[in-house]
Amino acid sequence: MTFKFKNAYIENTSLIAGYYEKLSPYAKYFDKIYEKDFYFKEKSLEQAETKLLSESIDLLLKKSKKTKDEIDVIIAGDLLNQITSSSYAILNKNIPFLGVYSACATSNESIIIASAMIDTKHIGNAICSTSSHNLTSEKQFRNPIEYGGLKPKTATFTATGGASILITSKKTDIKIESGTIGKIMDLGVKDANNMGAVMAPAAADTIARHLFDLGRDINYYDLILTGDLGIFGKEILKEFIKKDYNIILDSRYDDCGAMLYNLEKQKEITAGGSGPVCAPLINYGFVYQMLKKKHFKKVLLVTTGALFSPTFLYQKNNILSIAHAISLEVVEK
């Protein structure tokens, strides 16, 4: 299901990152970096994650010269059970709130809903927010790493950060041109340390349906980015989408998870970044700035989510996945 939006534009973005993200080749596009630890002066890791999401909203308002009262709705979600970082972060904003969940595909889901609502003209703007935190995810989804425990090379590293984007009906220089809502996929993978393999088929399906729905060739886009497949998942996608859909992803394609860290220096991060904030740390920073400079003019951003439930995995179920796509375009004057 692909929407072509009429009136949805990006007004501004904000990015708060943690200290592993400081070494990112794209760190200069972050607004703020917490360099010291994983607590950011909060009492718990979960409250630390909440702080990242909350600060990203406050900063976005400041950058956009807007007050809370001028925002019509916030749409947000995160990985914590009951999307709790989002709800506690948004509590004090006093802005109507819709909670969403697509795991690491959450940012695009929220942008699609916001853009559709703006197209109805019932609302004039919306903030979309998400967060993730390496250690809250480790606590919740995986076992704590024991001394001597090693992760396999295919494991990705959940990024730490908070990200927000302000979508508006007021024309700006970057348009949210379209959005494709993904379907849930199950390729039979049960390995929680190989999320790239889980999510690649969902990305392939969504890219193929996006192109089909709009009658476009992949070469329509200057840049195609998936969310957090990582260095192995990225190659799986390229192979899979060529074989099953006859789509060639050339050098215009990359993956935010593969891009986010400096894998040469950061040896502990094996297959790249992941988490709901991984894609926004590239998309709302580097990609947004490159669009503003017209370095790119048409980009396709495909966020990828592993709908991973520890309970269902313990019960021998496969890990499901989903991918949602949006396209951004420079508005020609």
Place this chain on the structure above:
Amino acid sequence: MTFKFKNAYIENTSLIAGYYEKLSPYAKYFDKIYEKDFYFKEKSLEQAETKLLSESIDLLLKKSKKTKDEIDVIIAGDLLNQITSSSYAILNKNIPFLGVYSACATSNESIIIASAMIDTKHIGNAICSTSSHNLTSEKQFRNPIEYGGLKPKTATFTATGGASILITSKKTDIKIESGTIGKIMDLGVKDANNMGAVMAPAAADTIARHLFDLGRDINYYDLILTGDLGIFGKEILKEFIKKDYNIILDSRYDDCGAMLYNLEKQKEITAGGSGPVCAPLINYGFVYQMLKKKHFKKVLLVTTGALFSPTFLYQKNNILSIAHAISLEVVEK
């Protein structure tokens, strides 16, 4: 934030219930009741919940004489961590999927998003689904009940069921007239066995803003129902909304949680029903049928969600709440 929808109508609904719900005064409006146990022939309770949600979609398609291919999008959420009942239930439907989470306010959130998307004319229809299961919730949110353990009188009982509704742009006899997106509230409550007290202020705020946004008096509606405040929460709301907003809720007001069970006979259910499926078990059954018979013509349905995170509660945070409202109206010919 209140939307007045132009083109969103109810085409049909479906309700699957568990065996505690068999004794409901409103059970005759359910499409199917599982009478025997909590497993429904599945291997785990979580898979049993998934079955309820999945069957409600299949039954809705059958009742509406539609195939899966004719559905543009499914919007769903539930209480299980990572809204897993929804994603596993929808996996085999092969329909684009948006996951949402507002705890027990989820049904109205999904209807508001679906109705807005239908108003853009990008989609022609959407299924909104939710589920809850008494024992999966007990497992996940509260401690198992030990022998001799008693719940306080204010505790509600999570309803077991799956519920779906088909929203369409094609004119039917019942219109989704408006929707109000709620704000997150915190009234300082930490008692997980008194969710009615947690959620009543959110319901009051949303009802008041709904009336204000649309310039309406509460007497505009023939029927006002909250989602799952229960018998104590319902009284708290009446008192609170009178005192803080000068709104009088008279005999036209009731609460789905207070209505759902036969509290005279079902002594183990103390304060009434709750859970995301509690409100739909009344709204998509009894209310929908009464609207079709024009017994009611204008109804305001306010689903109420406690954004309850065990992790955040253990860390001494309060329980947050939210309420989303929709109004339904009989279409006069």
